[in-house]
Amino acid sequence: MEHRIVITRHRPWLKPALIGGGSFVLALAAWGLYVYTRASTVSDFERAQLEVERLREERRELTRQLRAARDEIKRLQEQVVYVQRSQDIDAQACSVVRESLAQLQAEASDLREQLAFYRGIVAPEQSRVGVRVHEFKLVAAAEPGRFRYGLVLIQAVRHDKRVGGRIDLQLVGERSGAEERLPWAAIAADGAAENLLFSLKYFEEFSGEIVVPQGFKPMRVVVTLIPEGDDATRIEESFDWDRILSGAGA
Structure with missing residues (x-):
């Protein structure tokens, strides 16, 4: 059996150095990831905040429009009620006028008949x-x-x-x-x-x-x-x- 002799250098500092370097790289990567994540999160949060604010503003605008629309509907409903009441009053007035006119026409016709009757009696020239x-x-x-x-x-x-x-x-x-x-x-x-x-x-x-x-x-x-x-x-x-x-x- 042949024996081989391996000669290696003795470097006691290498392992700690590798461990320290690896730890540093990991720490650096973790820091970078943290910074990136924080930046992204802040950016997304700011965008979300802006979107929420925009939606709140739209909601306030829609609320104003809804309130204005309700006021307009109420005003139109009041106008409709007023017009309907006016039409009812006009219809009643027209009905009364028609009845009065018919009565007056009947009275006028009766008076004309009476006038013709008495004229035929007392008016020789006619x-x-x-x-x-x-x-x-x-x-x-x-x-x-x-x-x-x-x-x-x-x-x-x-x-x-x-x-x-x-x-x-x-x-x-x-x-x-x-x-x-x-x-x-x-x-x-x-x-x-x-x-x-x-x-x-x-x-x-x-x-x-x-x-x-x-x-x-x-x-x-x-x-x-x-x-x-x-x-x-x-x-x-x-x-x-x-x-x-x-x-x-x-």
């Missing part, structure tokens, strides 16, 4: 001499084919004596495509087929019901006034059915 028909109108009754009539006669100009006579009513219309005249006896309701007699000094009113036969289409009513006396003049007036049925006939 009236025909003698008895005449002032008004004739019809109103449909509840029972089909039955109508209630209203007839007003007046004597114009001469009021010094009473004038008498009779009234002949005829209903003119169509049946089966041909014109036909129905006498008073054929249309008088409830058996009131006797002649209508008048006797008046100023005016006289008549009313009753007539019956239109089924299948007969009325077109007009002919009213003939036959005063007493041989020299008396017969007066005949014709009234359109649709016109007097609507209440406009006179």
